[in-house]
Amino acid sequence: MVKINVDKYKNLRRIIDESWINIHPIQRGGVLPPESKKTLLSFGDGYSTCDLCLEGRIDLVKAPPILDFAGDVAKFLNMDEVQFTPGARGAKQAIFKSIAEPGDTIVIDSLAHYTTYIAAEVNDLKIVEVPHGGYPEFKIKIGDYEAKIEEVKRETGELPAAVLLTHVDYRYGNLADAAEVGKIAKEYGVPYVLNAAYSAGVMPVNGKKLGVDFLVCSGHKSWASSGPIGMLATTYEFSGKVFRTSTIKGPWSGRAFTKKDVYLFGCPPVFGAPIATLMASFPHVVERVKHWGEEVEKVRWLVKEFERIKDFHQLGERPRQHTLVTFETPSFHKVAKKQPRRGFFLYEELKKRKIAGIHAGMTKMIKLNTYGLTKEQLQKVADAFHEIARAYGVEVE
């Protein structure tokens, strides 16, 4: 047998612990509350949630109360039915697979997450993009959904198989007008997918009020869960289609699997820690979305503090409607050019101060997320950036 050196896998620990301030753009909504860490440990083994599986599907397990939970999540989102998925990415693939044929066209926003593009690609779909308005706000031109649907109709003779909107985009953290797209989709009778990976779980999202047919959520991004886990919420109109069960039959054995979900791997691979922590954090999530306004106040305060640094400009819509925010930072980029470690100087200065989450090596633009951090923690972040600026000769107002 070949010799493998396994030493590097021993005592594996994350460098960042609770003594750090983590402003990583994709991590804030996924931080586990303390009570969920105990649940995580208790359900650490892979099939720990399957001790009493009687129906062969994780969403139908009654103890722990996963069946009830799926119903409660549907209520919380104001949708009819919910299934768990391997991430929001898995939800999008399942939706496209179930409602589109290879060669069909879908209309998506041009700030969509890459997994939206990949979900189209793997299902052999063509995409048409709704433009954004460019620098500095990069707002999706919501009204253009109509023109793009017309364009698809004109060029293919058919309506698009679906329209998709990214509720809050990963790049600028803009909050798009989901209700407006809902109206347009309804008018044309085109199924409407809302990617709420950055919204549902941190802010109130009411699926039916927004006119949504498919609501895509991310547990590890925005529901304080360990994950990876996503949620696919839909209406009775579409649930039979996207959650359709297996009809295959073994030609020799006669075996059939009529309870198994076709588009989500039979039983979606979310058992164990992902679903257990998603449930354990649900009380926390239900409560926290009520306080979204306070979170938005905090990020607006930080924007003001950051823009005191010379040539720091917030990109994306103003004022902020979401805690994910991007700045262009040409003054820091100029500094980086003269540093022996180039762009890594910023990463290292922040590391010294136990602030994590700014992309290592990047100084032209920086992206961060303030969600769930206290005012005191954000004051430390602001102070750190001011200090670093001054130390490298960049003016602070």
Added chain:
Amino acid sequence: MVKINVDKYKNLRRIIDESWINIHPIQRGGVLPPESKKTLLSFGDGYSTCDLCLEGRIDLVKAPPILDFAGDVAKFLNMDEVQFTPGARGAKQAIFKSIAEPGDTIVIDSLAHYTTYIAAEVNDLKIVEVPHGGYPEFKIKIGDYEAKIEEVKRETGELPAAVLLTHVDYRYGNLADAAEVGKIAKEYGVPYVLNAAYSAGVMPVNGKKLGVDFLVCSGHKSWASSGPIGMLATTYEFSGKVFRTSTIKGPWSGRAFTKKDVYLFGCPPVFGAPIATLMASFPHVVERVKHWGEEVEKVRWLVKEFERIKDFHQLGERPRQHTLVTFETPSFHKVAKKQPRRGFFLYEELKKRKIAGIHAGMTKMIKLNTYGLTKEQLQKVADAFHEIARAYGVEVE
């Protein structure tokens, strides 16, 4: 906002803890060693393994050493390349999607896991099953792979798109002759998929020696990991195909994602706890496969003890080559018919003794797994079954 009662999700804990003996057929190979529980807690947040993601894909992350790990897993399995997947089920879907066209036929064993059938169904493939020999051994007729390939050739004019063998089946725990199928597949030039969900990680598996083109593994089933996580190992011949990267381009934005994996969601959803615990348990796994012989000895001992109970007969091949084992137990089924709680009497008697893992309500057949349990623990299991038998008037020899 609608009122949701979240009390049932508070203080969520698994009933079974370390004071129990768990003989659940699908859980034994996934039990976390103590050192991995610390890693689990440290990497509890969803994107915790992505702090230093520079390439946008989890398998390329260098700290923690995931890139190295993928290489070490490939070495361990004697294959060329490895990617992580949302379970073995996700690996099979990716393989079929990448090497077969809708309408193609694949040849599979008739004891394949349901996720193999679903992977065929979602990819619109036809299946042909290789029969097993029926009661009592249910051994797959390995030689029939040849006849079935010929049958497909005759009826469709083409070779099957792939042959798949389940190395150890979930039903009887039979160990199939994977090398023999490897020879047949090679002879015909048909890609060969080995589902090693119940073998790799608990016993030595040498992919190239078995002539395998695609080796499918399950972290939460057999690599002592939290999961859900699978591994797809392949050869250089097929890696470009199954791990092909994205070529889609935003028609308006020009956006492209050339590093993203098409068939595995761009970046496979295994970040955080699944990949962290898989790595942390790897030293343990590399060591434990060397002791497979002792594990087989223990299950053979338990079979002997169980068959002392009247009308308990082990099903599947004899002697045992794997720790997953099924018994027909008509004597207990007869008891169940006279009990007020029917088949649940057994489950409840075992629960009193803190023995978990026998399917609740089932007494006609029982299935269990002895992997990783000590001789003392198995003695307790044998004693419990003997005691219960006697208490309900079933003879023990």
